Amino acid sequence: MRKILVLLVPLALSACTWGIKLDDAAKNVRTAWNGDVSSCQELGKVTVQVMNRVGPVDRNDLTVRDELEVLARNEAAKMHADTIKPLGEPSEGSQPWGAYTCGARGATPARNVAPSTTPAPAAAPQGGFETVPLKN
Template sequence: MRKILILAIPFALSACTWGIKLDDAARNVRTAWNGDVGSCHEQGKVTVSVMNRVGPVDRNDLKVRDELEVLARNEAAKMGADTIKPLGEPNEGSQDWGAYSCGSRSVAPARNADTPPPPAATTPQGGFETVPLKN
């Protein structure tokens, strides 16, 4: 019986997944860390939570914060929002986020192979010159 228990523990632990995944729709949700949502329409509030401790051991704070952001982006996408903003610091593995619609982000149009690349900047800006890596 003891051998079965010892063999069962690794299988039970392998069932635990900490990998919280970003949904495809949430890839377009940005995080406004600077709080700049003045020109946006508020969609609502999202409260997300993850485990911040496993038994007596605290989980890595950065990992917990990252998972909270991913969950908030997933929930905001379900609400039709395109931007989230933290409304406070995480507390015991839980955090409140504001969800906002700020309009579509401008995306540069795709170029086809026949279109020449834009000209490289000839005047260095800020003392740095940028050059394309590939033509």
């Protein structure tokens, strides 16, 4: 009986993360870890919470932080935000986040450039090896 209990306790503790999944809409929400949201429009604040302990056992801090970020991204997506920023450190399994609309940051506009019609010069073999580009 004792062996069964020893095997079931880790299984029960790992079950805590099964229900927290990143929504499809939240995949486009980025996290501004550097805190730079100066060019963004603030949409509001969300506070998310997860269990940080199961009975007398503290859960892994990294796992708790990951779950808080996933929940914050899910909530921000519901607000039509594309960026979140932590507003404080996690405390007792709860953390405040800011939700922002920053637009398409980092997107480069498409340029109309005609592809080159001249082939790239062949690389001369050096030391018995030839370098071949994977993509043009």
